Amino acid sequence: MDYKNTLNLPSTDFPMKANLKSTEEKFLKEWDEISLYEKMTAKAKEKNFKTFILHDGPPYANGHIHLGTALNKILKDIIIRFKFMQGYYAPYIPGWDCHGLPIEHNVDKSLKNKDSISQVEKRKLCRKYAAEFVEIQKAEFKRLGSIGRYDNPYLTMNYSYEADTVRKMADFIKNGGLYRANKPIYWCSSCKTALAEAEVEYAEKTSPSIYVKFKIKSDLSDVVKLPEGKNVFAVIWTTTPWTLPANLAISLNPDFNYVFAEVNKNKEKEIYILEESLAEETLKKFGFKDNEFKILAEVNGKKLESKFAMHPFINRDSILILGQHVKKDTGTGLVHTAPGHGDEDYAVGLKYNLPAYAPVNNEGIFLNDVDFFAGMRVFDSNIHVIEKLKEIGALVLEEKIEHSYPHCWRCKKPLILRSTKQWFISMSINNLRENALKTVKENVKWIPKWGLDRISGMLEVRPDWCVSRQRSWGVPITAFYCKSCGEPLIDYDITMKIADEFEKYGADIWFEKDADYFLNETKIKKHIKCSKCGSEEFEKESDILDVWFDSGVSYFCVLKNDEDMKAIGFPADLYLEGSDQHRGWFHSSLLIAIGSQDGTPYKSVLTHGFVVDSSGRKMSKSLGNVIAPDEIINKYGADILRLWAASEDYKNDMRISNEILSRLSEGYRKIRNTIRFMLGNLFDFDDTADAVKFEDLNDVDKYEIHNISLLAQNLSRHYSSYDFHLVYQNIYKFVTSFSSFYLDVSKDSLYVEAKNSFKRRSIQTVLHYGLNILIKYSGPILPFTSKEAWSYFNKKNKEKELAFEYFDEIDENFIDFELAERFEKLTEIRNIVLSSLEKARTEKVIGSSLEALVIIRAAEEDYKLLSEFKISELKEIFIVSALQIEKLGTTNEENGEFISEAIVELAPGQKCARCWTFSESVGTHNDYNDICGRCRDVLIDLK
RNA sequence: ACACCGAUAAUUUAACCGGUCAAAAUUCCCGGCCGAUAACCGGGCAAUAGGGGUUCGAGUCCCUUUCGGUGUACCA
Known part of the structure; x- marks a missing residue:
C-alpha cells in the first residue's frame, strides 16, 4: 500500500524558482498602484514615530545609472526600509543635480551652431535634457526596488530650489564671505570656464622641461665680488614655457645659499647663479665637465632680493624676490614666477606688488599685445617659446618630463592656471576654515573613521572656493556692474528680492530681463547709484554659480524648507555617498552650512568604496570590464544585485x-x-x-x-x-x-x-x-x-x-544559553555518530541512516549528558532507528581525555512502509502489517 | 611625490581587545537519499600576497616589497 x-x-x-525578473516587475507595479512609500510614511507619521533622516546626495542628471550609483541607492534603500520596519519615520526624498557644464556640453554638441542660440533658449534645452535624464534615472532607481518620494523629488533646477540657492548665497553676501578678486584659478580653455578643486582630475602628461637663463641687470658688487666683464645669469627651470611671456619675477628662498659658478661657454666665460646644493649636479646636467666650471662665490638668497634681471625676450625687468615656496628637490633653486599663472606665484607676487598678469584669453590664446606669440594657443606656443629662447641663446637645456598634471573633469583636456576676476567664498572670513575643522571633529561621526582625517586634511589646505563659472546653465550670481566705471554691486536685499522672482519664474528670468528690471522696475530699491562714480546705469553679472554650490545647498532647500522635512529634517542623521564625496558634496555642504551659520548639516557620514572588477581593477570602458546594472537585473534580478550590495x-x-x-x-x-x-x-x-x-x-x-x-x-x-x-x-x-x-x-x-x-x-x-x-x-x-x-x-x-x-x-x-550549551555539546556527539554512520555507509552496512542501530560508547561527561535526554529524543536527533548507550571503558584515550565512540549496526526489525523507520513492531499488526506501531496509531486516529 | 585603505582556499564572506589545529558557504571530488527533487543530507580537497621584526603567542601590532583602489598636490 x-x-x-x-x-x-x-x-x-x-515557487522554488524565483523568476525574479518578472515577479519584480509585477511587484513594482503593485507598489506603484498602492503608493507604497506614501502609505509607509503616512502610517509612521500617524504613529508619531521617531524620525530618521537620510539625506540623498543628488546624482547628476546625465546618462544612465552605473553600478556605482546603483550600489549607493541600494545601500540607502536598505537603510530606509530597515528604519521603517524598526519603527521610525524615515522620509526619503531623492534628488538630482541638474545644472552644470556636462549637461550644457551635451546640449551644445547637439546644436549645429551653438552660438546662434540665445542663452534663454539654451537654458530651456538644458532643462529639458536634465528632465529627461531625471525620468530615466528615476525609473532605473525604482527598478532596483528603491522607495522614496519619487513623485516629488528635489531637483536643483526647481524654481524654489533655484530661489533657495540664491538665498543661501545672499547669506554669504551679508556676512562678507563672498568676495571678488583677480587671481589665478584653474581654467579650462576648451570649456571656457573657471573650475573648482573638485572639478580637477590629475592625469599623466608629457611636458617640456627647460632651463632658461635670465641676464642679471643690477650691479651685484655690493653683494659679491666677481670678475669684471662677465655676464651673470639667473638660471630657472620650468615645465610651462608658455608662461614665460608672463614672467615678472624670479623667486629665491631666503634660507638657501646660492653660488656663482663660472662656466666655459663657447670659449667665453659666463657666470650662473644656482642654489648651492643643486649647483654641481645641475651644471653636469648642462654638459659641463668637472674642469669646465668653477664656483666663485656663495651668498645667501636674501642678499639678492630686489635685484633685477632682464626678461630674455621681452623688454621688461624681472625682479628677484624671496619666497618660502622655493624648494630644492627639483629645478635650480630659482623659480620662474608669473603671478597671473600660479597660486604661489600670485601669493608671493602680492608681497612685492606684482600684478596678476595673464595675457591669455578665455580660449587659452595669447592676447594681441604679446610679442612673438599673439594669437597662439598656449600649449601650442610652448615649442615656439623654446625656439625663441634658442634663437637668442637663453636656453640652457631642454628635456621632456612625464608628470601628473591637472585636467578638466569634463573634457579631459589639460587645464591652465589663469588669473581672472572671479567670485570666491573666503575660507578665512568668519573663521570658516577653523569652524569647519572644529565641527567635523566634534559633531560628526565618520564611518569609517578615517573619513575625518580625509576631510580635515582637505579643509586645512584648500584655497578659497572659486564659485563663479562662465557658463549659462546654472544659478546666476546676482551681481551688477556699473556701466561707466565697472564697480561691482552685490547686495543682500536686492538678492533676496531676486530670489523671490526666481521662486515665481525660475532663474531664467535673470537671462530674460535686463539689469534695470531687477534694480528699478521691480521696485526692489529705488535709484540705485554706483557707490564709486554715482552712475545709475548697470549691467548684470554673467557668471553663474559652481554646481557644487547648488548641491551643497541641498540641506537648506530640502532639510530645512521642504514641506515634509521642515522642523524634522535638519541636521540629517546620515549622509551616505562614495568616498570621493569627501571633496565633493560632504565638503561643499559643510562649507555652506558652516559658512552661513546653519550648523553642521549631518550627524554622521557613511562612505562606501568603489565598484571594481573581479581582480580589483576599476571599471572602465577601455578595459572592457564594465557591467551595467540593467544587465544584471535582466539576468539575475534586482534582488540578486541588492544581495550583492549587502x-x-x-x-x-x-x-x-x-x-x-x-x-x-x-x-x-x-x-x-x-x-x-x-x-x-x-x-x-x-x-x-x-x-x-x-x-x-x-x-x-x-x-x-x-x-x-x-x-x-x-x-x-x-x-x-x-x-x-x-x-x-x-x-x-x-x-x-x-x-x-x-x-x-x-x-x-x-x-x-x-x-x-x-x-x-x-x-x-x-x-x-x-x-x-x-x-x-x-x-x-x-x-x-x-x-x-x-x-x-x-x-x-x-x-x-x-x-x-x-x-x-x-x-x-x-x-537560554544553558540550554544552548547542552545542545551544542550534544551536537559534538552527533558529529561522532554522523561520521560513524558515514563509515558504515562506505562499508555498505547501511544506506539511509534510518537503517542503523547506533551504539554509543560514551565517555563519562557525554554519558551524563546523554542520560538527560530520552532515547526517543536522541534517536530523532541522530535520525536513526535504534540507539543504545553504554559507558566507555578505558580505551580510546587522547590527550588524557576519553573520547566517545559510536558503533553502527543494522537496525533490528523491518522498515516501516510509511515512516521508513526500522522497527520490530512492523508486521505484528494484522490490520496494517507493513507499518510500525506509531504509524498504525496515527492511521487509526485518522479514520 | 605624499597620505590613507585594502590583499584570507577556485569564489564570496568570518575570526571581539594579538590567544588553542584560521570558521563558513559555494564550486569541485566521493557517497547517501529519491516524500523540499533545477531540492535535501553526509564526507573530502583547499587560504592569511612576499620578506623581515616585536611577543610566550600575530591574519590581527610595527617595518618593508609587490599589486590594486582612493585622496591630496606650489614638481614652478
Missing part, C-alpha cells in the same frame, strides 16, 4: 563579476529554498490556534527558539551599525545550519505524526516563529523575495505588505 497520502508532506505555492563589506572596494553573481545566486537559492520548505510545512498551521506555548515546547524546539532569537538580535545590531555583509552572513549561516540540523531532524515528526499532534505543533511553532523573523529581516535587503514569501506566510493579523510590518520585540526568556 502507498502511504504517501497519509503523510503531512510540505505543500506551498511559493554581501560585501562596502567600506572597501566592491568586486563584481559574473562569477561572483552566480555564486551569490546559489546563496540566494539556499535562502529561498529554506523559506519555501518552512512555508510548505506550515500549510495547516494557524498561529493563533495551533501554536504551542513557549514553556511547553520540547527542548530541541526551545533550543531553536533560542537560536532564532539570538539571530534576530544580531541582525538588528548589524543593521543598526550598517554592517549589511554581517546581516547576510548571519542569515546565510543560520539558514544552512538550521536546514541541516533542525529541519532534517524534524522532518520525521512533521511528516509522520498526526497533524494536530503536540510534537508536530511544537515544531511548527518554531518554524512559524523563525519564518516570521527570517522574512522580516530579509525584507530590507531582498524586498521582492520577502514580499513574495510574506504573501504565502499564514499569519493572523498580518499586513498585506511586508513593508508595513515592524520587527517584533524579542522575548528575553527565549534566550
Whole structure:
C-alpha cells in the first residue's frame, strides 16, 4: 500500500524558482498602484514615530545609472526600509543635480551652431535634457526596488530650489564671505570656464622641461665680488614655457645659499647663479665637465632680493624676490614666477606688488599685445617659446618630463592656471576654515573613521572656493556692474528680492530681463547709484554659480524648507555617498552650512568604496570590464544585485563579476529554498490556534527558539551599525545550519505524526516563529523575495505588505544559553555518530541512516549528558532507528581525555512502509502489517 | 611625490581587545537519499600576497616589497 497520502508532506505555492525578473516587475507595479512609500510614511507619521533622516546626495542628471550609483541607492534603500520596519519615520526624498557644464556640453554638441542660440533658449534645452535624464534615472532607481518620494523629488533646477540657492548665497553676501578678486584659478580653455578643486582630475602628461637663463641687470658688487666683464645669469627651470611671456619675477628662498659658478661657454666665460646644493649636479646636467666650471662665490638668497634681471625676450625687468615656496628637490633653486599663472606665484607676487598678469584669453590664446606669440594657443606656443629662447641663446637645456598634471573633469583636456576676476567664498572670513575643522571633529561621526582625517586634511589646505563659472546653465550670481566705471554691486536685499522672482519664474528670468528690471522696475530699491562714480546705469553679472554650490545647498532647500522635512529634517542623521564625496558634496555642504551659520548639516557620514572588477581593477570602458546594472537585473534580478550590495563589506572596494553573481545566486537559492520548505510545512498551521506555548515546547524546539532569537538580535545590531555583509552572513549561516540540523531532524515528526499532534505543533511553532523573523529581516535587503514569501506566510493579523510590518520585540526568556550549551555539546556527539554512520555507509552496512542501530560508547561527561535526554529524543536527533548507550571503558584515550565512540549496526526489525523507520513492531499488526506501531496509531486516529 | 585603505582556499564572506589545529558557504571530488527533487543530507580537497621584526603567542601590532583602489598636490 502507498502511504504517501497519509503523510503531512510540505505543500506551498511559493515557487522554488524565483523568476525574479518578472515577479519584480509585477511587484513594482503593485507598489506603484498602492503608493507604497506614501502609505509607509503616512502610517509612521500617524504613529508619531521617531524620525530618521537620510539625506540623498543628488546624482547628476546625465546618462544612465552605473553600478556605482546603483550600489549607493541600494545601500540607502536598505537603510530606509530597515528604519521603517524598526519603527521610525524615515522620509526619503531623492534628488538630482541638474545644472552644470556636462549637461550644457551635451546640449551644445547637439546644436549645429551653438552660438546662434540665445542663452534663454539654451537654458530651456538644458532643462529639458536634465528632465529627461531625471525620468530615466528615476525609473532605473525604482527598478532596483528603491522607495522614496519619487513623485516629488528635489531637483536643483526647481524654481524654489533655484530661489533657495540664491538665498543661501545672499547669506554669504551679508556676512562678507563672498568676495571678488583677480587671481589665478584653474581654467579650462576648451570649456571656457573657471573650475573648482573638485572639478580637477590629475592625469599623466608629457611636458617640456627647460632651463632658461635670465641676464642679471643690477650691479651685484655690493653683494659679491666677481670678475669684471662677465655676464651673470639667473638660471630657472620650468615645465610651462608658455608662461614665460608672463614672467615678472624670479623667486629665491631666503634660507638657501646660492653660488656663482663660472662656466666655459663657447670659449667665453659666463657666470650662473644656482642654489648651492643643486649647483654641481645641475651644471653636469648642462654638459659641463668637472674642469669646465668653477664656483666663485656663495651668498645667501636674501642678499639678492630686489635685484633685477632682464626678461630674455621681452623688454621688461624681472625682479628677484624671496619666497618660502622655493624648494630644492627639483629645478635650480630659482623659480620662474608669473603671478597671473600660479597660486604661489600670485601669493608671493602680492608681497612685492606684482600684478596678476595673464595675457591669455578665455580660449587659452595669447592676447594681441604679446610679442612673438599673439594669437597662439598656449600649449601650442610652448615649442615656439623654446625656439625663441634658442634663437637668442637663453636656453640652457631642454628635456621632456612625464608628470601628473591637472585636467578638466569634463573634457579631459589639460587645464591652465589663469588669473581672472572671479567670485570666491573666503575660507578665512568668519573663521570658516577653523569652524569647519572644529565641527567635523566634534559633531560628526565618520564611518569609517578615517573619513575625518580625509576631510580635515582637505579643509586645512584648500584655497578659497572659486564659485563663479562662465557658463549659462546654472544659478546666476546676482551681481551688477556699473556701466561707466565697472564697480561691482552685490547686495543682500536686492538678492533676496531676486530670489523671490526666481521662486515665481525660475532663474531664467535673470537671462530674460535686463539689469534695470531687477534694480528699478521691480521696485526692489529705488535709484540705485554706483557707490564709486554715482552712475545709475548697470549691467548684470554673467557668471553663474559652481554646481557644487547648488548641491551643497541641498540641506537648506530640502532639510530645512521642504514641506515634509521642515522642523524634522535638519541636521540629517546620515549622509551616505562614495568616498570621493569627501571633496565633493560632504565638503561643499559643510562649507555652506558652516559658512552661513546653519550648523553642521549631518550627524554622521557613511562612505562606501568603489565598484571594481573581479581582480580589483576599476571599471572602465577601455578595459572592457564594465557591467551595467540593467544587465544584471535582466539576468539575475534586482534582488540578486541588492544581495550583492549587502554581501560585501562596502567600506572597501566592491568586486563584481559574473562569477561572483552566480555564486551569490546559489546563496540566494539556499535562502529561498529554506523559506519555501518552512512555508510548505506550515500549510495547516494557524498561529493563533495551533501554536504551542513557549514553556511547553520540547527542548530541541526551545533550543531553536533560542537560536532564532539570538539571530534576530544580531541582525538588528548589524543593521543598526550598517554592517549589511554581517546581516547576510548571519542569515546565510543560520539558514544552512538550521536546514541541516533542525529541519532534517524534524522532518520525521512533521511528516509522520498526526497533524494536530503536540510534537508536530511544537515544531511548527518554531518554524512559524523563525519564518516570521527570517522574512522580516530579509525584507530590507531582498524586498521582492520577502514580499513574495510574506504573501504565502499564514499569519493572523498580518499586513498585506511586508513593508508595513515592524520587527517584533524579542522575548528575553527565549534566550537560554544553558540550554544552548547542552545542545551544542550534544551536537559534538552527533558529529561522532554522523561520521560513524558515514563509515558504515562506505562499508555498505547501511544506506539511509534510518537503517542503523547506533551504539554509543560514551565517555563519562557525554554519558551524563546523554542520560538527560530520552532515547526517543536522541534517536530523532541522530535520525536513526535504534540507539543504545553504554559507558566507555578505558580505551580510546587522547590527550588524557576519553573520547566517545559510536558503533553502527543494522537496525533490528523491518522498515516501516510509511515512516521508513526500522522497527520490530512492523508486521505484528494484522490490520496494517507493513507499518510500525506509531504509524498504525496515527492511521487509526485518522479514520 | 605624499597620505590613507585594502590583499584570507577556485569564489564570496568570518575570526571581539594579538590567544588553542584560521570558521563558513559555494564550486569541485566521493557517497547517501529519491516524500523540499533545477531540492535535501553526509564526507573530502583547499587560504592569511612576499620578506623581515616585536611577543610566550600575530591574519590581527610595527617595518618593508609587490599589486590594486582612493585622496591630496606650489614638481614652478
